[in-house]
Amino acid sequence: MNSLESKVVIVTGALGGIGGATARLLADGGAHVVASDIVDTGCGDLVGELSARGPKATFLTADIAREDQARALVEHAVERFGRLDGAFNNAGIPQHGKPLVDLTSDEFSTVLRINALGVFHCLKHQIPAMGDGGSIVNTSSGLGVLAMPDAADYIASKHAVCGLTRAAAVEAAPAGIRVNAVLPGIVGTPMVEAVYGSLDSPELLDGARSLHLLGRLCEPDEVGHAVRWLLSDEASFVTGALIPVEGGVTAGRRLAPS
Numbered sequence: 001m002n003s004l005e006s007k008v009v010i011v012t013g014a015l016g017g018i019g020g021a022t023a024r025l026l027a028d029g030g031a032h033v034v035a036s037d038i039v040d041t042g043c044g045d046l047v048g049e050l051s052a053r054g055p056k057a058t059f060l061t062a063d064i065a066r067e068d069q070a071r072a073l074v075e076h077a078v079e080r081f082g083r084l085d086g087a088f089n090n091a092g093i094p095q096h097g098k099p100l101v102d103l104t105s106d107e108f109s110t111v112l113r114i115n116a117l118g119v120f121h122c123l124k125h126q127i128p129a130m131g132d133g134g135s136i137v138n139t140s141s142g143l144g145v146l147a148m149p150d151a152a153d154y155i156a157s158k159h160a161v162c163g164l165t166r167a168a169a170v171e172a173a174p175a176g177i178r179v180n181a182v183l184p185g186i187v188g189t190p191m192v193e194a195v196y197g198s199l200d201s202p203e204l205l206d207g208a209r210s211l212h213l214l215g216r217l218c219e220p221d222e223v224g225h226a227v228r229w230l231l232s233d234e235a236s237f238v239t240g241a242l243i244p245v246e247g248g249v250t251a252g253r254r255l256a257p258s
C-alpha cells in the first residue's frame, strides 16, 4: 500500500511554485491535501485538480504570519477530515535585495514574520493536533545554512527555520512526530521570476549554472519528491534532518577558482 494513502496533509503556500507542485505529488500519492495560501486566486482550480488526482482535497485562505489563522487552518483540517497526519510548511517571501546596512527594521521584520514566525505558528498548532504520530516538513533554503550578499533578511529567516525544525524535532519525537526541513537551491517558480524578471533571464541561468553542481535551475517537482518522501512512512527513521535539494551548492564549487 502507498505509504501516503489517505493521510491528511496541510500544504501552505499551495498556490505557489513549490507548494503547488508538492500538493499535486501528495495527491498522486493518495493524500487528502488541505491546501492553503494567503491569496485565493485559482484555489478552485487547484482543489479540482487535486481531488481529480487523489482523494478529496480542500482549500482555506490563511496568513500564516497570524497565529489565529494558522490555528484555524489546523482546525479546518481536523474538522474536515477528522485528523491531521502531515504538514508542509512552505509559504514564504523573498528578500528585499538590499545590503544589510540599508534594510529597514520594518523590511527585516516583515520577512522574519512570514518566513520564521509563520512556521512557528504552524508547528505550534500542528504538533498537538497530530496526537501520536505524524510528519512535518518545513521549507528552509540553501540560504538556511549559507550566506550571500543582499539577503540578510531572508538568510536570517531561513536559518531560523532550520533551528525551529531541530527544536520541534526534539520536542515532538516522544509523540512519534518527525520534523524535517528541505533546503532548496534556486527553483524555477514565480518567486524567482519576480526577483529576476523572467525564468529565462541570462543572469538567473548563469547564476544557477555556476552555483549548482548540476548546472541548472531546480524544478519545483524535484523539491516535491523529497517532501513527499519525508512525509511518507518510508522516511520513518528520519527526523531533525536538513535535507539539501540544491544541486550540490553546499558540497563544493562547480568551477575551479580562476
Ligand SMILES: NC(=O)c1ccc[n+]([C@@H]2O[C@H](COP(=O)([O-])OP(=O)(O)OC[C@H]3O[C@@H](n4cnc5c(N)ncnc54)[C@H](O)[C@@H]3O)[C@@H](O)[C@H]2O)c1
Residues within 6 Å of the ligand: 012, 013, 014, 015, 016, 017, 018, 019, 036, 037, 038, 039, 062, 063, 064, 065, 090, 091, 092, 093, 094, 114, 118, 139, 140, 141, 142, 183, 184, 185, 186, 187, 188, 189, 190, 191, 192
Ligand atoms: N524558489 C526558490 O528558488 C526557493 C529556494 C529556496 C527556498 N524557497 C522557499 O520555498 C518556499 C516556496 O517558494 P516558491 O519559490 O514556491 O515561491 P512562490 O512565490 O511561488 O510561492 C510562495 C507562496 O507563499 C504564499 N505566501 C506568501 N506569504 C504568505 C503568508 N503570509 N501566508 C500564507 N501564504 C503566503 C504566496 O502567496 C505564494 O503562493 C518559500 O518558503 C521560499 O522561501 C524557494
